[in-house]
Structure formats: structure tokens, C-alpha cells
Amino acid sequence: MLSVRRFAVYLGLTACFLLLSGYFRDGIVNTAKANYSSRLPTVAQPNGQPAVQSSSPKTSRFRWATVPIRFPVAQLTPLPTAPPLKLPQVQYQFPPESKEQEAVRGRRQAAVKQTFERCWNSYKQHAWGHDELGPLSGGVRDGFGGWGASLVDNLDNLWIMDMKSEFEDAVRAAVVMDLSTSTTETINVFETTIRHLGGFLAAYDLSGDRRLLEKAEEFGEMLIRAFDTPNHLPITRWKPQVALGGPQEADTTVLVAEIGSLEMEFTRLAQVTGEAKWYDAVARIVRLFDAQQQRTHLPGMWPVVVDAKNADFTQDTFFTLSAMSDSLYEYFPKMHALLGGVEPVYRKLYDGSMATAIKYNLWRPMTPDNADILMSGHVRATDQQQAKLDPQGQHLACFTGGMFALGGKLFNQPAHVEIGKKLTDGCIWTYHALPLGIMPEVFNMVPCESRLSCQWDENKWRGEVKDRNTDSNDIDHLIASHRLPKGFTQITDTRYILRPEAIESVFILYRITGESYLQEAAWDMFTAIVNATETHLANAALSDVTFSREQLAQGNTGGSTQMDSMESFWMAETLKYFYLVFSQPDVISLDEWVFNTEAHPFKRNLPT
Template identity: 60%
Template structure:
């Protein structure tokens, strides 16, 4: 989910960080000594750190018998012996890829956040709390690597979440990777050590909500909070980072019976509900919001992609996680997706007239005037699975069809690039409407030159130099960073529809990724997926979601359908499956 995945709008992002640092200065930190009662087992007991704005009345978890949710998964027929043999061969190939990367991490970067897959060094990008290890816990269990799982759990319990060399942490990333990792692994294994660790982390993260209005600080100076610094929510916050904490906090409350975590994020989501119809695109929230003033309406850019993604993804999943007992999530999902269909989905013009859709970014002002940026992102490929899941959960055939077209759009884009892998960000020529349109080479050439900024240039030379496949007007970010979002939706759509071609698609995708990203140790990100001249460059980066998400989804699509059934589990944005209460 996505993770965080803020590869667009660098100028906006820089502004967020700049404003974030303009916080109320603190005078006279109260220091806690090593002998303080707040310290236990070498770690700070965050439950004993005083709060400056204690919550006096909690929102309780919904009570009552969970509703019987609609069946999500397709009723798969018994496979033939040849089908089973082929599927098992492919599943084992994915397992081998995982084991190879895991063993290299263990040998070269144990307890660090990431392995550098070329140089064999360690890298800390998430506070140095062993992100790859925690993120991969449930993958180890699902893949049957129980000895490796037990070894990893024994190491994970030693992580000190009160100690980091980083000035600030990303609360969203910490929640989805670490808390999500612990909770999912606990849901699968029932290992109490994981629940203890999830609660320890949960106690810490509650302090990010210790602000006058109880809105969380998303880029959080955790060590300052530990020393008692006054805190205030940010005036500029990414909507995904404030709106995507609710699944993990809710699941922790469900397991422990302690409503404090549900309460913290329910306050945020009630604000989302209250202001959903008041934005410049009623039904959606803009990519930037003001947590300090509790204003989710002021910005004018709207997308299902980067900076917004999981705030939408969690709406149908929260409905399922709460057993249908909180109806606001169905309404929020329906209103958001109906607006997204109207304002952000578009059909690209392709040489084969493919029946596909892409999700772009809308720029809409206070008078509801603006336009759609006909952009595509690898990250937004998750949306196909989201629409398909919502369509099944809420019996909406239109949304199920949207999920199919969006997923097929990402599959088409994978096929269109020479390596069989889609880029991070691209633009294509759009059809006038979301209905099919005929291929027009002249229109393509015109848009290529417009994007180039030189209408008098030699279009064939531009296409050759830019390595543009037919239909693409620009490749804005040519990287592939081992992302999971495309295989995520392929997996979900397969489990929902039973389409056999999706398994073939997944196998083709897996082989393309393996062949081009494999290093001597593991797998690395690609600098440019448009190259087919032998100059494909693998970079020294392997984010934790390669093991937590990408390989997990590949493994599951080649597993038997009852392995992590969508009727029993719902995934957080980091592919951590949470058990749905029945």
C-alpha cells in the first residue's frame, strides 16, 4: 500500500517538510533518566509517559454480532493434476526468489531496515527498526518458513521503539509496516510475543495524537515527544498519511479489547466523513489537508494515486474489518468512488483499442472548474483491486467492472513496455470520453510534440529518442522500484473472478521482473524500464515491500485459493492480512 510512495510533487513534499519544522518551540524539556520507572527491559514504557491532552471520553468499538458479509472469493472448481503441477512449479519459483532475498538480508543487513542488493550493505530508512524483518514476518509464515519465522520473531522483540538516530519518523510508514506487520503475524501465528510488541508500538504511536485537537502529527519528532515536548498537528499534511492509520489501530483494539486505538483514528475518520461533501470535488478529499485547523477542503488536486491512495483503499476494508457494523464506511466508499469515476478515471487511446481505464489527477478549483491530468502511475494500480473488492462487498457491478478495466489497464501497460514492466509515471493520449475510441496516429504524434514542448520537432526522432511505445506521450519517471500494486490488483481480481488468464499474466510479470532486477544477492530497482538495448541499469535499492508485498502477492496467486482467503482476511496497504471477525 503503498508505501511511502511519495514520488510525485517533490516541490509540494518539500513544502510539507518545511512547514512541518515550523512547530512551536519547546523550552525546558523534562528528561527521563535511565533509572526512571518509565523504562522496562531496556525500553521506555510509553503507557507511563504523561499526555498533555488526555482523552476524557472514548469512542468504543462497534458492538453486536458482525453482519454476514457477501462472499468475495470465486468458487474455484477442483483443478486438474496438470494445472496443479504447473501452479506448484510457479509457486515454488516465487518461494525461491523470496528465500534468496531473505537469506541475503539475514547475512548482510540483519536488523537494519534494508539490504542494498548490489553492494551488500545495510541501510536505515525507517528509523533503524529492522523494517524488512518486521515487514516480512507474515510472508515467512504464509510461505511455510516456520524456522525462519521463529528466528525473526525472536529478533524483532528486541527492537527498541523509543530509540532512533532519526530526527523524526513517518507515523504512517511506522504504522503500516511495523504495527501492521506485528498484528498480521500475530493473527496468523497466535504468537503472544508479537501482540506484546504491537501494543508497545501502539502505546508509542498514541502519543503522536497528543495534540490539542487530537489530530496526529504525521512527521513526528518521537524523541521530543518522549521528553515531554508540546505538540501540535501540522497545517499541511498528506491526506493518505493522516487517513490511513485506521485499519491497524482498529485491529489492535479488536484484539486487545482496548478502545483507545480505535478512538484515536475514529476521530480522524469522523472528520473525513463530515467534510467529504464540502471539498472542491464532493466525495473526494484533496491530496493536502490542514490537520491543525481540521480543514480537509482547501486544496484543489484530487487523485486515487500517490499522496491519497490508501485513504480510499481503507474505506471498504474498514467496513469488512468492523463486520459491517459501522455504516459510514460504505457511504464514504460509494461517495468517493462515484466522484473518482467522474473526475479521475480516463480511457487511453491505444493501437489495439483496448477496453481499459487509467486513474489520473484532477485539478479542480472552488468553482468546480479545472481539468484532468491524463497521467498514469504504477502506484495507482492498486485501485483496480479496490474497485473490485468494493464491487463485491457492496454488490455494485459498475464498480466491479471499473476494477476489471483498471486492472487490465495496468496489465496492458506492463505489456507495452519493452521489458514487460511498467514505469513509475507516464502520460498517454486520451479518448474524448471513457467509451472506446479509434486509434489516431496523428493525434498521438501531436500530443507527443505538445508534451515535448516543441510542435516543430521531428516527431519520429522524438519518439525514438524518448523510447515511447505507441500511445505514450511521455515517460515521466522511467523507474521500477519493485512495486507491488499491479500484482496486488491482479491477485485480487483473480480471487474474485477466477479468470485463469490472470495467473498467466502474473507469471509473465514475475518472470519479467526477476529477469531484469536480479542481482548477485537479491533484487534491485530499475532505473529505466524503457531500455531494450542491453543497458538496463539495476540500482542498489530493495525496499522492504519487495518481501512484504510484491513476492507475497505473487506467491498467493499461485497458492490454493483458501490460503489467506479474501472471505477471511483483509489486507492493509502493506499487504499485511488482518483476520475479519466473524
């Protein structure tokens, strides 16, 4: 993304926090039911030899496909059978580049690849088979079941970057992972779906290696057991050992993105295997979103928290495109592309939700340079008349630029491409506004009264700073002590955790518009990030991006801002999008491929 995606930035809802509190656990759970245990899994070393890390020298023969289904589906929903439609062209018709342009692009792409290789080699040396490498300590983290999240997440990257020998080593290790073991008692079904199932499927689509498809099916068999409930809706924070012990039912408190962002991976698995059960599992969820779209407190959108046990997605009053909702909306145009435009529900869901979001969630910030940019905020609404905007910005919300741009092309809505440009430009602006050239996780600014015209008002900004920061009456002291660049009224989360969303939208918008300033923006972002995050091993998340380089150099930060964290999406998404923005446009063309929310490319269903 737990923003839903990736360990959320922050959760304003107590219920959501309680949902998440059990997920951040390290170590090995000692309980076991049936043949399912929580020991560390077996993986292969880079030389292809097995490296058994479990308490037993034998790999379990347990297979999820053999676990009986307690609540079988009476009639499966089949994949659409109509021939794919000829959808509008997404990518810009790039003219031939000059030798100078080719040389600059090539140098920049090589720099990105060099950073990836450095991180990959450190992971290979210090954390092979584990979920994540600690970029400062060289230690390991296994918060995603211990199923090599960084390994699986980067299979497609190794192929795309033409690291075929490394790809083969990684495939050999990945396909022998033992799903009868886990390092966590609770599995995040969403994260496992987008990282592992999505990772194996993308690598299969790229390489055609059937070992990867077989492993994708094995993950699918495990994950679909989370759907084995009376109403066939999934348990998004799922305890496999509990499931093996008896009947289970969906939860009453579920994050909307976690239940609403499974369809791309399950649909692609159905497409490549021909088995309807994968598509059926997610199609019934989509039908609920469709049926309840106009029955929420902000019709068109769905709230952050929904009730899966009672199949009610309407009761909560908090609406956002950002953390905890993000990929729900992102998947509407992408599913339209994946299915070749033959399932009309996805356009309906996109059109209805984006019309509401444009009206209530998007806002123009007041900036010193009067920049014509947009951001996406939160809305609390008991009804449309009472809808109240919180003008908050999030790094995670930067995906919205790419979503609007892609939706605008696929659905022939030029106005949405323009909205996507302004949202992307808003993230680029925020990167430039911070002293390190890196955008913070969460912040607030002053919303303009009009999106058409907005003039900088110093006094208004200073007054808002005082209202949002009550620890002093001295406004100049507040601005200095909180290190607030002009325009920012509060920075509530100063971290940068190696997120991909800004470069994701820069990449998508560049491929759609061909505008060269986007490549320049991407290079500025890349160099700023690498300069601040590089460690002796790899790249580290930052705790505070509001310090200047001079303050960092002088040690006036109260300690190092680098954290011992490098989530798998740093290599899998952030570096992939940086690499692709400097690739030839036909490398993973958006007219032939569509990315899941973990940047794994799936082949689009195209007309013959």
C-alpha cells in the first residue's frame, strides 16, 4: 500500500487501529493446528541448494488444495466470454529520440538499475528467503508470513531489468516455499494477494515459466480458504490455524481497500488457468459494491470501514481516496483494461466514484507560487449537505494522478487526464517544497476557495499555522520549530518510507502525455531519494524529511533520520517505476500491460 497498502501511515479510526494491532508481530508463533505450523519456511539458497530454516529438516507435504471447503459455492460466476473490445490507445505516440536524448535516458536508467542491483545483492547476501532486509543492521524481518516477500515481489523486476541469471536463482528459491509454515499467526490477505500472488502471476506473464504459475495456484488455494465463510466474503486478517480448526465467518469491521482490492490478481489467475472459482470469489464482492454504491452517506463512494459479516458497505461516514481506501478505486479502470472492456460494471463504479471524489475530495492548496495543482483529502459525511473536507495530503494519495490519467484515457474522458496531471503536479510540487526534495507522509495546507484561481495570502497561511499547532502563540517560532515550508500548515507524519506512489503517477502520466518535464521531475526525485536514503547496504526509510541537508550534515537532527526499514515495495515498485520512466516506451507498454497495486504487470486481454 497500513495505508491499506503497506502498514498504514496512520489510522484515525479506533476500529481500524484495533484491526491492525495484531499484525505487527515478529518471531515465530508456536501454536499449530492440523498440519499447519508457524515455523520458518524452507527456501533455496542462491546456488539452488535447499537451505532448511525450520525446526524440522523435512518440508511438509501439506497442501492447501486438499483442505475441504465447508461452505461450497452453489453456482460459480464465470469469466466474461465476450471477445475483448478495442479500447482507446493509452500511450502517447513517442517520436524517435535524438542520440543526445537516448544517451541521457540511458545514463539515468543505468543509475536506477545500479541502485536496484546494490539492494538486491545485499538482500541476497543478508536476507535471502526472508521478507525484508534491514538496510542499516543487515538483519531480517518476516512480517509477511516469512514467504520471501522481497524475493517474490522482485521476480518481474529481475526479468524486466534483464537480470536473467538472478531471475533463475530467485525462481528456484521462490517455488519451493512451504505454505504449511508462517512466521505470523495472522495473514493479511490483501498484502499476500498483491505481493505474492501478483508477483508470481506477473513473473509468469513475462517469462512463461510454468513453475511460477503452479506456485501462483498454490498461493491462490491458500488465499481462497479465507473466503470459506457462510456468505463467501473473505476474512481479510485471516488466521489459517483457526480456519483449519472449524468454521469461520467474515468480520464486521474491515478496511474497504482490503476487501475491495483482490479482483485483479484473482481475475488474472482465472484467466491463465481457466478456473472460474478464482473469478467467482471476487465477482461477488464487486456486485456488492455495485449494489450499494448509491446507498452510502456519500453516494458514489464507499466508506473506509465496512461490515463483511453482514455484507453492509454503507454505514461508516469517513470517505477518502487515500490510506485504507486507495486501491479499491485504483482497480476500477485497471479491471476494465484487464477484462478487455467487456464487463461494464467497472466503468459504472469508476464514473460514479470519481464524480463524487472530484466534487468532495479533491482540493487546490494555496501555495506561494500560486501553482495550479490539486490534492486529495478526506471527507466526513453523514449526508452530502454535511460533507466536510479535511485538507490533508498524503504521499500514498499520489497514486490518484495515475489513476485519473489512466481512467481518462481508457474511458475517453480528457478532463480526467487533466485532473490526473494536476494531482501528479501537486506531488511533484510537494517534493520540491521540502528541504531534502522528498515529500513527507502526511501534511496539511490551506485549501483554496476556488480551483480556478487562488492567490497566496501570507496572513491566512500564518493564521492557519497557529490554529493547527497549539504548542505556542509565537507563529514565527511555530513555523521554525516545526520546520514548515511556506504553504504547509502542519506536517503530522514527517517520514518517507521509500514509497512509490509519486513516481508511479509520474511514470503513468509520462507514458500517456509524453511531456518531457515528467522525466526531469523523475530524475530529481530519484537523486534526492538516493542521496538521503542510501546506506552501506541498501536504502533506508527516513524518519523526518523536514531537516535540511546542512542540519543533517551538522548532526542537528536529534539523531539519524534513517530507519532500519526497507519494505519490499522499494525495489518492487519505486525502483521499477523509476527504471521504466527511463526505458523505451515499448517496455511494458500500457497498451499491452496493466499494473496491479504492487506494480506487477499483467497482460491485458486484447482483441486478436
